[in-house]
Amino acid sequence: xxxxxxxxxxxxxxxxxxxxxxxxxxxxxxxxxxxxxxxxxxxxxxxxxxxxxxxxxxxxxxxxxxxxxxxxxxxxxxxxxxxxxxxxxxxxxxxxxxxxxxxxxxxxxxxxxxxxxxxxxxxxxxxxxxxxxxxxxxxxxxxxxxxxxxxxxxxxxxxxxxxxxxxxxxxxxxxxxxxxxxxxxxxxxxxxxxxxxxxxxxxxxxxxxxxxxxxxxxxxxxxxxxxxxxxxxxxxxxxxxxxxxxxxxxxxxxxxxxxxxxxxxxxxxxxxxxxxxxxxxxxxxxxxxxxxx
Numbered sequence: 001x002x003x004x005x006x007x008x009x010x011x012x013x014x015x016x017x018x019x020x021x022x023x024x025x026x027x028x029x030x031x032x033x034x035x036x037x038x039x040x041x042x043x044x045x046x047x048x049x050x051x052x053x054x055x056x057x058x059x060x061x062x063x064x065x066x067x068x069x070x071x072x073x074x075x076x077x078x079x080x081x082x083x084x085x086x087x088x089x090x091x092x093x094x095x096x097x098x099x100x101x102x103x104x105x106x107x108x109x110x111x112x113x114x115x116x117x118x119x120x121x122x123x124x125x126x127x128x129x130x131x132x133x134x135x136x137x138x139x140x141x142x143x144x145x146x147x148x149x150x151x152x153x154x155x156x157x158x159x160x161x162x163x164x165x166x167x168x169x170x171x172x173x174x175x176x177x178x179x180x181x182x183x184x185x186x187x188x189x190x191x192x193x194x195x196x197x198x199x200x201x202x203x204x205x206x207x208x209x210x211x212x213x214x215x216x217x218x219x220x221x222x223x224x225x226x227x228x229x230x231x232x233x234x235x236x237x238x239x240x241x242x243x244x245x246x247x248x249x250x251x252x253x254x255x256x257x258x259x260x261x262x263x264x265x266x267x268x269x270x271x272x273x274x275x276x277x278x279x280x281x282x283x284x285x286x287x288x289x290x291x292x293x
Contacts, residue, residue, distance in 0.1 A: 036164030
């Protein structure tokens with residue numbers, strides 16, 4: 001029986017998913033299966049593109065596991081004069097050692113990309129080059145710092161991630177597993193937002209407040225939600241499980257589970273019809289007949 005990598009809130013153990021092309025052994029975790037594929041792909045590309053061989057050796061082939069390779073890659077992307085590689089590496093190592101779920105979630109996020117993004121032609125490309133993925137994994141480290149009340153350093157990382165990747169997520173925000181931030185550019189997520197499992201977020205999405213009030217003021221995004229390109233979700237509202245927010249919409253009220261909303265302000269234009277969660281299908285279109293120009 002062929003088993004495939006499973007992304008999402010159920011963790012990173014293997015289960016059957018025909019939509020993924022990462023074949024794993026029955027006793028493997030997704031993390032181990034991805035690492036096996038990353039090494040195989042790195043060897044192949046190094047042979048095909050000799051100029052990339054030193055980079056691939058340092059990024060993948062010289063590392064002893066998915067977590068160490070991810071840590072080294074993240075550090076290389078973000079280091080600068082103010083925070084050189086050795087100091088950043090110590091922060092990431094401490095976070096991953098103290099909270100193994102950071103690496104487990106990173107594996108689930110990578111598996112989610114492979115399942116949902118047709119531009120991901122294998123494990124290696126999104127792992128090395130997708131900045132939405134890199135920004136999310138740095139956020140997981142910053143969130144660990146935030147929960148440990150090391151908030152100045154968490155804010156420093158938030159700022160650097162925003163500068164380097166154009167993704168701005170407040171370090172207080174809890175994020176589930178199997179989350180896919182596609183492209184990443186322009187994504188802004190405010191302090192009291194919550195993001196569930198198996199959520200997909202496209203470029204220029206905002207989860208923001210409606211003014212300058214304090215307290216709980218940002219959206220709560222439940223499992224399986226698709227936030228299409230340019231969607232603005234504002235205020236302490238809930239986007240119910242398996243809902244879809246249309247591209248360019250402005251959402252100011254709660255969205256029921258399974259609803260599709262679109263427009264400015266957004267209104268319900270459709271409902272689930274037994275298909276998989278919108279975040280998994282990545283279908284940004286609206287149901288035929290629900291919307292016309």
